[in-house]
Amino acid sequence: MLRKKILKPDTPQVLVRRGEPSDASGVIGCMQSVMDEGIYLLGDYYLMTERAERERLSSRSDLTLVADASREVVGVLTLQRGAYRKNRHTATLGIAIKKEYRGAGLGKKMITEALSWARAEGIRKVNLEVFSSNLNAIGLYKNLGFSYEGVRKGQFMINDSLVDDVLMSVWLD
Numbered sequence: 001m002l003r004k005k006i007l008k009p010d011t012p013q014v015l016v017r018r019g020e021p022s023d024a025s026g027v028i029g030c031m032q033s034v035m036d037e038g039i040y041l042l043g044d045y046y047l048m049t050e051r052a053e054r055e056r057l058s059s060r061s062d063l064t065l066v067a068d069a070s071r072e073v074v075g076v077l078t079l080q081r082g083a084y085r086k087n088r089h090t091a092t093l094g095i096a097i098k099k100e101y102r103g104a105g106l107g108k109k110m111i112t113e114a115l116s117w118a119r120a121e122g123i124r125k126v127n128l129e130v131f132s133s134n135l136n137a138i139g140l141y142k143n144l145g146f147s148y149e150g151v152r153k154g155q156f157m158i159n160d161s162l163v164d165d166v167l168m169s170v171w172l173d
């Protein structure tokens with residue numbers, strides 16, 4: 001049984017809202033801090049410039065949610081819709097929450113909101129990829145209705161161990 005982590009009393013209230021162009025540097029900072037941990041995300045460096053990130057955040061066809069703690073971006077969720085007519089009914093989800101803000105229900109809240117948005121947009125299927133070593137994330141995705149769709153064995157090498165690429169998805173209809 002997992003114990004619910006209570007955010008420290010001095011932790012500011014966290015608001016989940018749609019990301020805006022003015023969040024660009026906060027989004028970059030949040031993504032980079034999770035990348036710096038080295039075990040959850042593929043890249044070591046967030047490659048978008050602030051200008052490119054601002055442009056991405058102004059897109060209305062994709063969704064970026066940010067978790068905003070007194071104007072600090074502490075979580076980022078992206079939902080990128082298929083770019084072609086043949087895959088526009090799908091979207092790909094990515095999420096990263098700063099270490100101190102995990103385990104308090106924020107991930108669940110952000111994904112639930114993103115799935116509601118996707119449903120309202122007529123998206124039928126949401127996909128994601130996760131490292132097989134990331135048991136917390138896989139547990140959360142399963143709780144929210146995602147199921148396994150495939151595995152690419154030994155696709156990654158993390159701290160000298162082979163890790164599988166787990167493909168998961170949820171149908172929204």
Ligand SMILES: CC(C)(COP(=O)(O)OP(=O)(O)OC[C@H]1O[C@@H](n2cnc3c(N)ncnc32)[C@H](O)[C@@H]1OP(=O)(O)O)[C@@H](O)C(=O)NCCC(=O)NCCS
Nearest residue numbers: 040095096097102103104105106107108130136137139140
């Ligand atoms: C993965 C991540 C997004 C989850 O967000 P979070 O805010 O820490 O998770 P939550 O607190 O919302 O957890 C939600 C639920 O998952 C459940 N959960 C967590 N770990 C679990 C596990 N190992 N097995 C089963 N369920 C689990 C919790 O019990 C909780 O369910 P409940 O509310 O019904 O009790 C976040 O930890 C994170 O950003 N991690 C680092 C980056 C990362 O791994 N990104 C994903 C890459 S694919």
